[in-house]
Amino acid sequence: PIFPVLLAGKIFGRLADLHAEDMTGGITAKLSSRLLDSLHTLITSHTSNNLIxxxxxxxxxxxxxxxxxxxFSGTFQGASAxxxxxxxxxxxxxxxDVLKSEYGAYQLLDSNGAILAPKVLYISTPFLRNFKYADLTTFIKRAFSLLRQHHPDxxxxxxxIHGVKFG
Incomplete structure (x- = not known):
C-alpha cells in the first residue's frame, strides 16, 4: 500500500507538498530520503530543538x-483500552466523565508501573468515524502543548500511529 504523507501546509492546500510514501514493507519499511529530508527541513526551520x-x-x-x-474517542478502543x-x-x-466532557479534555496520569512510561496522557477526540485530518492535527498540537505546560522536561x-484504518 501507498500512504499519503503531508509534508507541509494545509491538507489539499499545497498539493506539491504531498508525497506518497511506499510502505509495502509495513511499519518497519525504510522511509524515503526525500520524506526524511523534507521533514528535517520543516522541523529545523521552525524549532530550536531537534525532533526525532x-x-x-x-x-x-x-x-x-x-x-x-x-x-479517547468517546470510548476506549485498541491500545487505549x-x-x-x-x-x-x-x-x-x-x-x-472528564474525558467525555468536551473534545480536548485530558487526563495526565502516573502509570504506577502499569506500563514502561511513567506518565499516560489521554486526550478526548471525536468518535473515530468522525475523526478527520484536522482533528488529528488538533490532537497532536494539544498533546505537545499540554506536555510543554505540565512536563517541559x-x-x-x-x-x-494514526490514519485511515490505523489507531
Missing amino acids: VRLQQGYVQNIPADVLVLK QIFEALKQFGVKVSI VHHIAMT
Whole structure:
C-alpha cells in the first residue's frame, strides 16, 4: 500500500507538498530520503530543538518513553483500552466523565508501573468515524502543548500511529 504523507501546509492546500510514501514493507519499511529530508527541513526551520520521529513495532505499553499519549474517542478502543485496563489493575483511576466532557479534555496520569512510561496522557477526540485530518492535527498540537505546560522536561513521547484504518 501507498500512504499519503503531508509534508507541509494545509491538507489539499499545497498539493506539491504531498508525497506518497511506499510502505509495502509495513511499519518497519525504510522511509524515503526525500520524506526524511523534507521533514528535517520543516522541523529545523521552525524549532530550536531537534525532533526525532521513530516508528517502532511492538506493544505500546512496552515502549520506553517519558509519556504515552493516547486518544479517547468517546470510548476506549485498541491500545487505549488495553492501557486503560492495565492502569485499572495498578490502581490508577481514569475519569471517563472528564474525558467525555468536551473534545480536548485530558487526563495526565502516573502509570504506577502499569506500563514502561511513567506518565499516560489521554486526550478526548471525536468518535473515530468522525475523526478527520484536522482533528488529528488538533490532537497532536494539544498533546505537545499540554506536555510543554505540565512536563517541559519530557524528551520521549510514545503514541500509536494514526490514519485511515490505523489507531
